Amino acid sequence: MKTIVFISIVLISGALAGLVHGTVNFTIVEPYLDQAIGLENESLFASGEAEDTLEFWAEYESYRIWQKSGQVLAGVILGLAMGSLFGIVFALSRNSLPGKNDVSKSIILSGLMWLTLYLIPFLKYPANPPTVGDGETVVLRMILYVSFIIISGVGVVVFYKISKKLQNNKKYVAVVGYAGLMMIAFAVMPDNPDEITAPMNLVNEFRFVSVLGVSSFWVTVGIVLGLFWKKFDKTSKLEYS
Amino acid sequence: MSEVRQINKSKSAVPKIAILALAIVFAAGLFVVGFDQGHIFSLVYGEQAFVDLTIHELTHDMRHAAGFPCH
Numbered sequence: 001m002k003t004i005v006f007i008s009i010v011l012i013s014g015a016l017a018g019l020v021h022g023t024v025n026f027t028i029v030e031p032y033l034d035q036a037i038g039l040e041n042e043s044l045f046a047s048g049e050a051e052d053t054l055e056f057w058a059e060y061e062s063y064r065i066w067q068k069s070g071q072v073l074a075g076v077i078l079g080l081a082m083g084s085l086f087g088i089v090f091a092l093s094r095n096s097l098p099g100k101n102d103v104s105k106s107i108i109l110s111g112l113m114w115l116t117l118y119l120i121p122f123l124k125y126p127a128n129p130p131t132v133g134d135g136e137t138v139v140l141r142m143i144l145y146v147s148f149i150i151i152s153g154v155g156v157v158v159f160y161k162i163s164k165k166l167q168n169n170k171k172y173v174a175v176v177g178y179a180g181l182m183m184i185a186f187a188v189m190p191d192n193p194d195e196i197t198a199p200m201n202l203v204n205e206f207r208f209v210s211v212l213g214v215s216s217f218w219v220t221v222g223i224v225l226g227l228f229w230k231k232f233d234k235t236s237k238l239e240y241s
Numbered sequence: 242m243s244e245v246r247q248i249n250k251s252k253s254a255v256p257k258i259a260i261l262a263l264a265i266v267f268a269a270g271l272f273v274v275g276f277d278q279g280h281i282f283s284l285v286y287g288e289q290a291f292v293d294l295t296i297h298e299l300t301h302d303m304r305h306a307a308g309f310p311c312h
């Protein structure tokens with residue numbers, strides 16, 4: 001495969017999966033965001049920080065429309081970013097991934113990255129709707145979240161390499177080692193410092209649809225890149241163009 | 242035997258330039274959606290505030306929905 005073809009299929013599959021992610025969010029996550037922001041507005045009125053006037057609502061509507069339409073565009077941008085990471089990892093690991101062909105290999109890798117880079121970190125630091133977070137702690141929360149993802153991602157790679165060095169190729173050692181590492185990280189890393197002030201059922205439903213949205217990205221990117229790879233990879237190796 | 246190994250090695254060779262290009266897309270895209278704090282830049286750049294805030298608001302809903310820390 002030529003370099004330019006490789007880069008193109010990675011970016012296209014990332015953008016497509018991001019488009020799916022953005023569209024899914026636009027449909028199923030936005031109603032919860034509206035509810036959460038509605039609660040936020042009520043508390044602004046209650047505290048006197050804003051007044052329940054026509055001007056307030058006119059301004060609110062104009063930026064909410066902008067924010068909502070951003071879902072899809074931001075989905076594509078995020079899709080390009082995560083799709084690029086996925087493409088890099090797939091190209092580097094394709095030969096050692098299980099699976100009969102490029103499509104099943106790609107789907108297996110996307111499932112693995114969904115689990116280690118998204119779902120496991122989500123269990124420790126779940127998504128929150130607006131109104132929950134404290135603006136003062138956003139930097140701390142980012143550092144915690146990113147550190148946890150890096151621990152998880154690097155952990156997988158390190159334990160995989162260790163398992164390859166062991167005799168008899170004991171793959172379960174990697175799984176046990178990774179599970180142990182993540183349990184320690186779960187116990188040691190501090191929790192999200194913010195108190196949840198929004199109704200818990202709103203937060204839980206928001207989290208559920210948020211997981212569906214992100215999962216739609218990983219499913220799509222795995223299938224699409226796998227199909228592209230199968231179609232364009234005639235020589236079964238990458239060549240300099 | 243050594244010939245087989247040679248072939249396997251060339252199979253896994255991925256052009257570094259492609260990795261670099263995709264890594265840049267990854268870092269830039271993730272920053273825009275997940276971590277850019279328009280607020281902070283708007284304090285520094287004044288006139289630029291509208292543009293920065295625009296970007297922040299545009300990616301805001303996805304930031305919440307994708308699980309990134311926000312407000």
Ligand SMILES: [Zn+2]
Nearest residue numbers: 130305311312
């Ligand atoms: Zn927010």
